[in-house]
Structure formats: structure tokens, C-alpha cells
Amino acid sequence: MEVDLALVGYGGAAALVLAALTRAGVTDLRVAVIDPVPGAKPRTWAYWTGPTDDLDRVLDAQWPGVDLFGPTGRRQRIELSPLRYAMVRSEPVFGLAAEAAERLNARTMVANVERLADDGAGVDVIDDGEATVARARWVLDSRPAKPVTVGRTFWLQHFRGWWVRSAEDLFDPASAVLMDFRTPQPxxxxxxxxxxxxxxxxxxxEYTEFSPSRLDDAGYDGALRAYVKQLGLDRLVVDEVEDGAIPMTDARFDPRPSARVVRIGTAGGATRPxxxxxxxxxxxxxxxxxxxIRSGRDPVPGAAYPRRHLWMDAVALRAWDGGLVSxxxxxxxxxxxxxxxxxxxxxxGQTTPAEELALMASTPLVPMSRxxxxxGFSSLSRRF
Incomplete structure (x- = not known):
């Protein structure tokens, strides 16, 4: 089967591409979606956005303000205007993707892709049985990938969340808790x-850690029970559980491993270190x-974050990992x-250099400078 675009891996990144193709008015495009597991992957995404958003019709909730609790218990109310904090579950996002796939008459293929053979003119998508399941002009690959350099720091953002309900009113739908650092620190x-x-x-x-390794099930559940108790909530019914882990590292990923293969999502640098x-x-x-694609150009997006932001991320990770800054x-x-x-x-990743100088000035300057x-010394050592 020959296609113009193959989406290898059907997670959130690929689903968002399909939906974006419809928004952009793309119609005449042969598309294949290739993944070893058919169907959507349950997940929840929370993000900040402006007054209007393409996903408004499928949002689960939104909040004009959030609370942040410091480790001593100090509460800080954060009014977000002109932004807002929003949450969407993966089911409606994949629903939008399915609508887009139907309009494009996209082919869905169940296959475990072993390798991508790029000859410069196209890419053969080859499964684990060495069969070519598709040939594509371009491949967008969202599968997990190993970094091409060794980072100074490798942590994970790992978490477990409980979808809960109660028999009485306990929550304020107009406000969310963004970060509550009163949890016991690792x-x-x-x-x-x-x-x-x-x-x-x-x-x-949800309970979240930024740390080098994941917990076991008992660790996550114990942390969540303790946090719910700390909040003074009881008699909650847990309807669903979701968890995951996302890399936090200054290691470099290759967003374009060959001429016609482009990585997207975490593999393509979309994760903020x-x-x-x-x-x-x-x-x-x-x-x-x-x-x-709409304008007839190659589907190669720019960097997800400015290089200066990635440098600042490397500094922050080093400061936390080395115990220089809490x-x-x-x-x-x-x-x-x-x-x-x-x-x-x-x-x-949307600020100006002047704003970033102000942000840096508000951090603990001496340990961050160290x-x-x-x-910087590590970078020079690697170079020479």
C-alpha cells in the first residue's frame, strides 16, 4: 500500500495531527495509521490556554484560577486571566481524530513496526515479520525513542491519579489545585x-513525583491515600485509575532520524525537560x-522549544538533582x-528573552549560578 503520510504509533501526538489536518482543510491526502494496538489509549491532559480554543467543545473542565500550596502550607491563589487552565480526556480527542480519519479515508493498520527503511524518495514501513506493510512519502513517528546523547540528568515525571466521586458536594468546580507541595518529599x-x-x-x-525512578503500586496508592486524608476528604469512591511516566532529561532526542522520517510527541522533543x-x-x-502539508511543503515542524529554554531546563534539573535548590x-x-x-x-516555551531574565532573577541566584x-563545564568537557 502506498500513502502520502504514515502515522506510526497512534497516541495523542498522532491523533492531534489527524484533527489538525481537518482544521487546516486538508482533503487530498492518502494517510495510514499504523499501531500494534488498535483503538485509543485512555489519558487525561491538563493545559493552559487562551480565551478560546479548538478543543473547547470537548473539554471536561476549565478553571479561571488555580491554587498553589507551598511545602509550609502557604496557599497562593493564582488568577490566570487572560489564560485559563483546561482539562480534556483522550476519548473525545481521539473522537475528533476518528472524524478526521473518516474524512480523509485514512487506512488503519494493526502492525508492530520493526523498522523504517528510508531511501530518500520514500519510506518502507516494515513489521516484525520483515513484511513491508506500507510505503509512504513521509512518516511521522511517535513511538518512544532513545536519546542520541547521554544527559547529565535523567528523571521522570511519574504519577497516579484517581477519578473520584462523593455522595455530597466536596469540590469547587471553579477552582483547581495546580501544585500542592505539602506531600512528603522523596x-x-x-x-x-x-x-x-x-x-x-x-x-x-493525582500524586506526581519528579524523580529518577518510579514507585511500585503500593507506593502510589499509599501516597494518594495519604494525600486524600490530608485534604480532609473521605468516603470517596474511586471510579478509574490512570498513571504514567514521562522523561525529564537534558539528553538530546533526534527529531529527524532520516530524510523522510519525522518524530513527533515526546520522541520529537515535545516534552519540556x-x-x-x-x-x-x-x-x-x-x-x-x-x-x-496544506501549503504543499514538507511536514517538518520547527523545534518545540527555543534552545535557550532547553539550556535553562538543563540548569534547573542539575540544581534539583544535585540538591542545590529545593x-x-x-x-x-x-x-x-x-x-x-x-x-x-x-x-x-512562549516567553521572550527579557521575560526570561526576570524569571531567572526570581530564582535562588547563587545555587542556580553554580x-x-x-x-557549562560539562558541555565543554564533552566537546573537547
């Missing part, structure tokens, strides 16, 4: 909880790819000493 890393209400009796309550945030960058990649203190100071929209745009020197 010996190496940082932990926090958050609460995303979808109604007065329903919410997603200092936070693990991915969704907004995946959306930007998808929109750019669709616009490029991550809860770092985030608390960022929000206390800067406008909320500036912090959130920075975490999305971390910057260590990152």
Missing part, C-alpha cells in the same frame, strides 16, 4: 498533589505540520514573584 526529587474538579462531587486527584509537560507542544507540532521552593518563588501568565507561558557553571 529523598531525591520532588512530589506534589493536585486536584482537578469536574463538578461539585467529582474530581481527578524541566516539567514533563507535553500536550501544548504536541498541539503546536500538529498544527504546524497540517499547515505545512524544587518546591523554586516553583513557589516563580509564581510568587512573577505574573502567572508569564510563568505559564515560560513553561510552554548549577549553570556545572552544566
Amino acid at each position: 529523598a531525591r526529587g520532588v512530589s506534589f498533589g493536585y486536584v482537578l474538579p469536574t463538578g461539585p462531587r467529582t474530581a481527578l486527584i 524541566s516539567t514533563g509537560y507535553t500536550f501544548s507542544a504536541m498541539r503546536r507540532q500538529a498544527t504546524e505540520i497540517a499547515q505545512l 524544587a518546591p521552593e523554586f516553583f513557589e518563588r516563580l509564581f510568587l514573584r512573577n505574573p502567572a501568565d508569564r510563568v505559564l507561558r515560560f513553561l510552554d 548549577a549553570a557553571a556545572e552544566v
Whole structure:
């Protein structure tokens, strides 16, 4: 089968590309979606956005303001205007993708792709039985990939969330808890909880760690039980559980391993190294790819984040991992000493150099300077 575009791996990144193709008005395109497991992968994404958004009609919830709790219990109310915090579950996102796939008459193929053979004119998509399942002019590959360089720091953003409901009103649907650092902190890393209400009796309550390794099931469940108790909530019914892990590293991933293979999603650099945030960058990649295809150009998006942001992320990771700076203190100071929209745009890679200087000035300067020197020395050592 010959196609113009093969999406290898059907996760959120590929689903967003399909939906973006429809928004861009792309119609005359032969598309194949290839994945070893048919169907959508359940997931929840929370992100900040402007007054209007392409996903407004499928949002589960949105909040004009959020709360942040420091490790001492100090509560900081963060009004987000002109932004807002929004949450969408994967089912409606994949629903939009399915509608787009139907309009494009896309082919869905169940196959475990072993390798991509790029000869410069096209790409043979080869399964684990050495059969060519498709030949594509371009491949967008969202499968997990190993970095091409060894990072100074390799952490994970790993988490477990409970979708809960109660028999009485317990939650404020107009407000969410973005970060709650009152959770017990790991010996190496940082932990926090958050609460995303979808109604007065329903919410997603999640425990998250930034640290080098995952917990076992008992560790996550114990942390969640303790956090729910700390919040003073009881008699909650857990309807669903979701968990995951996202890399946080200054190692470099290759977004274009060959002439006609382009990586998207985490493999394509969409994950912010200092936070693990991915969704907004995946959306930007998808929109750019669709616009490029619409205009007849190659579907190769630009970098997800500016190089200077990746350098700042490497410094932050080094400072946290080396115990130079407390991550809860770092985030608390960022929000206390800067406008909320500036912090959130920075975490999305959307700030100017002048804004970034102001953000850096609000962090603990001496230990952050030491971390910057260590990152710089490490870079020079590798180069020479």
C-alpha cells in the first residue's frame, strides 16, 4: 500500500495531527495509521490556554484560577486571566481524530513496526515479520525513542491519579489545585498533589513525583491515600485509575532520524525537560505540520522549544538533582514573584528573552549560578 503520510504509533501526538489536518482543510491526502494496538489509549491532559480554543467543545473542565500550596502550607491563589487552565480526556480527542480519519479515508493498520527503511524518495514501513506493510512519502513517528546523547540528568515525571466521586458536594468546580507541595518529599526529587474538579462531587486527584525512578503500586496508592486524608476528604469512591511516566532529561532526542522520517510527541522533543509537560507542544507540532502539508511543503515542524529554554531546563534539573535548590521552593518563588501568565507561558516555551531574565532573577541566584557553571563545564568537557 502506498500513502502520502504514515502515522506510526497512534497516541495523542498522532491523533492531534489527524484533527489538525481537518482544521487546516486538508482533503487530498492518502494517510495510514499504523499501531500494534488498535483503538485509543485512555489519558487525561491538563493545559493552559487562551480565551478560546479548538478543543473547547470537548473539554471536561476549565478553571479561571488555580491554587498553589507551598511545602509550609502557604496557599497562593493564582488568577490566570487572560489564560485559563483546561482539562480534556483522550476519548473525545481521539473522537475528533476518528472524524478526521473518516474524512480523509485514512487506512488503519494493526502492525508492530520493526523498522523504517528510508531511501530518500520514500519510506518502507516494515513489521516484525520483515513484511513491508506500507510505503509512504513521509512518516511521522511517535513511538518512544532513545536519546542520541547521554544527559547529565535523567528523571521522570511519574504519577497516579484517581477519578473520584462523593455522595455530597466536596469540590469547587471553579477552582483547581495546580501544585500542592505539602506531600512528603522523596529523598531525591520532588512530589506534589493536585486536584482537578469536574463538578461539585467529582474530581481527578493525582500524586506526581519528579524523580529518577518510579514507585511500585503500593507506593502510589499509599501516597494518594495519604494525600486524600490530608485534604480532609473521605468516603470517596474511586471510579478509574490512570498513571504514567514521562522523561525529564537534558539528553538530546533526534527529531529527524532520516530524510523522510519525522518524530513527533515526546520522541520529537515535545516534552519540556524541566516539567514533563507535553500536550501544548504536541498541539503546536500538529498544527504546524497540517499547515505545512496544506501549503504543499514538507511536514517538518520547527523545534518545540527555543534552545535557550532547553539550556535553562538543563540548569534547573542539575540544581534539583544535585540538591542545590529545593524544587518546591523554586516553583513557589516563580509564581510568587512573577505574573502567572508569564510563568505559564515560560513553561510552554512562549516567553521572550527579557521575560526570561526576570524569571531567572526570581530564582535562588547563587545555587542556580553554580548549577549553570556545572552544566557549562560539562558541555565543554564533552566537546573537547
